[in-house]
Amino acid sequence: MKALVWHKPNDIRCEQVPDPKIEDSRDAIVKVTACAICGSDLHLLDGFMPGMKSGDIMGHEFMGEVMEVGAGARADLKVGDRIVVPFTINCGECIQCLRGNFSVCERSNRNADLASKAFGRTTAGLFGYTHLTGGYPGGQAEYVRVPFADKTQIKIPKGSLTDEQVLFLGDIFPTGWQAAVQCDIQPTDTVAIWGAGPVGQMAIRSAVLLGARQVICIDRVPERLAMAEAGGAIPINFEKESVIERLDELTAGRGPEKCIDSVGMEAHATGTIDALYDRAKQAVMLESDRPHVLREMAYLCQAAGTLSVPGVYGGLIDKFPIGMIMNKGLTIRTGQTHVKRWTDDLLRRIEEGQIDPSFVITHTASLEEGPGLYKTFRDKEDGCIKVVLKP
Incomplete structure (x- = not known):
């Protein structure tokens, strides 16, 4: 599959990488239909965030169609579901998740020991955002593996809203x-x-x-x-x-x-x-x-x-x-955002017409155009405020 890959500061490329696979019973594989470049991605581009490694797949704001579901997630997800994926990975079962503090989930950061050394306690795993937060491949790609997919997802009714209207429920x-x-x-x-x-x-x-x-x-x-x-x-x-x-x-x-x-x-x-x-x-x-x-x-x-x-x-x-x-x-x-704490209410507000988050989009492009648009976004050129990529 194609993905945007970080190699070093100011060096992000669109490359062929291996397709993701189910690794845990609560996983799902999602075909990405829309993803975005986030302002916090620019900190990675500029080399200011520790913990990046050459070959890391970028992106934490994405949505798509469920293509495959692990046995442990099937009660909550099925193939064909349309979902937005929160950038904060949450198990839904630890003390912090039960309190609604999803961005400090105690179980989703697979590099919890590293995060604990840096922060004193671990925080949640994040997609496409350094090995301090798990080193999970991100969503600026054609496909992505979603861990704890039975909880780390926002289900969107088919046909009722465009990708552009709901994509930003995952982060901004x-x-x-x-x-x-x-x-x-x-x-x-x-x-x-x-x-x-x-x-x-x-x-x-x-x-x-x-x-x-x-x-x-x-x-x-x-x-x-x-x-x-x-x-x-x-x-x-x-x-x-x-x-x-x-x-x-x-x-x-x-x-x-x-x-x-x-x-x-x-x-x-x-x-x-x-x-x-x-x-x-x-x-x-x-x-x-x-x-x-x-x-x-x-x-x-x-x-x-x-x-x-x-x-x-x-x-x-x-x-x-x-x-x-x-x-x-x-x-x-x-704090990082407790995404799932807010999204039921925010999805309702979108459906009722109180707000259409797509107003912020200024650029829509292919995944291949992503590396150039990273720099356009960072340098505030061409009136760029928000970039949406269509893999």
Whole structure:
């Protein structure tokens, strides 16, 4: 089969690889009908996430048709079922899964010992996302093996919705939703969202659906800010205006009650001392992540407010203002997305027409075009906001 394969930073190729096979009774083999390039895939492209190996298959946002089912999964799945596959692999039976904390499933990471050494405790296995999270082949391929397939799937009614409408249930839609839910949004709240990429766009729509008084989005890419404004956000271009002054103006000098970091470890701040400091330390491997957005959110958030962090961080940051956070009484909520906790509700909202997540798609292409579109997406060329690939 064809798949997008990581070889080294900035080297992803479309290649022929062996077809996946059933390895466990709870497995399923899925023929991929649509997959996407995610913003967190760019951290792998750029070489900032540890644990990648040459030959790893990329991709954690995908859906398709069930072609083969292991004996242990047959009560929940059958050949021909149409499913979206969450990027977080969950067994459905461990203590964390029973609590709904699917992204920290205790059983799905087959490299749990390695993850425990890095994080203190294991997290869930993830598709196409480093050997710290299991080293599972990803979904930017013609076929994929889904472990724990009786639980790691979202069944989609045939014919009722297009792939494009439901594909993002596997990652960016529940990620944006969880980011907003973690804010405990009240009708009087201003929610400020850093980053107008795909997750930021979903967080904007989620904050609007959850009843925020006003939503503000900070970015620098005009087409992304235009999409944010179309979704109900007040745009701030940080290259053209002061984020501090504009937020003070919009909040009567109090700051937003809730702040969301949809950027993560590769913040592209321009002209600030801390951004220059981070880039220098990252270049000599004294810091792995660039936390400009975290610092700015902590500074600008209203006292006793909440910082929600769906943006991916991979390791260590420096000059983190813990004293500011403690003295202002800020709450920080983070985490990979507990996808299955949210998807029944979100699928219903799509079916009822409350939201059509396909609005975020700007590019649709073949798998063979994927390597080039990785770079188009990373470099924000050609108005690229979200890429969908059709294997």
